[in-house]
Amino acid sequence: MLKVLNVSGKEMLEQLKLSCQIPGLLDAIATRQIIFDAARSAGIKVEVQELQQSANSLRTANNLLKAEDTWTWLQKHHLSLEEFEQLAEINLLSAKLANHLFADKVESFFYEHQLDYLAAVTYEVILDDEDLAWELFYALTEGEMSFQDMTRQHIQNPELRRTGGYRGIRPRKDFKPDIAAAVFVANPPELLKPIVTTQGVHLLRVEEIIRPELDQQLRLKIMSDFFSTWLKEQIAQIEVIPHFESDSYSPTVQELLKLA
Structure with missing residues (x-):
């Protein structure tokens, strides 16, 4: 018979601290906020059909071929359906924002750096x-x-x-x-x-x-590299300040993220 171990939010925070994962967590929070803000400023929107396609891609990437596989995966990661949709949305926004920012730079970059792709x-x-x-x-x-x-x-x-x-x-x-x-x-x-x-x-x-060819796969890789570099530059301009509650731990993005 399985034993039940109840874990509080405070204990999870303590483990994050002891395993030195807080900096990575804060960078992830900052990254999500940067993407949402930049997409909003660029007028990028997510259509229902696009969100469904993104969710399907997320399921495929995690080998969630059946409904029961998806439910098991959600339970394992303590995610609700709404939070799964948020994952799909951030993936979609990231792709659309990368395309908006860098699609027109890919071809010239490729021809300037062809030797790197040999x-x-x-x-x-x-x-x-x-x-x-x-x-x-x-x-x-x-x-x-x-x-x-x-x-x-x-x-x-x-x-x-x-x-x-x-x-x-x-x-x-x-x-x-x-x-x-x-x-x-x-x-x-x-x-x-x-x-x-x-x-x-x-x-x-x-x-x-x-010899390299600028096919769709390489085009997406170059765009992804551009986007990753851009995100690092944006994060470098942000000071992320965590506020830890002594009795409970339920910070929001706004509490964790403070622009310098």
């Missing part, structure tokens, strides 16, 4: 001995061994060894600068000469260079 498919072995790396490089280029054979002999990590050193699809920013400089001028499939970094000596096979 990606590559690579296989890699990292060695400790540069002489060994060159020896293996020449053996590979002369066909004395395959890259797969080399990875089986020189990769210690079992998972990486099983996949032949496959590193997946990685954007340019995930490569060290000196490695990126070699990878993104390669003519795939191409084995690169050994590259020495602080991590070791890298032997890389570049399988594919993936």
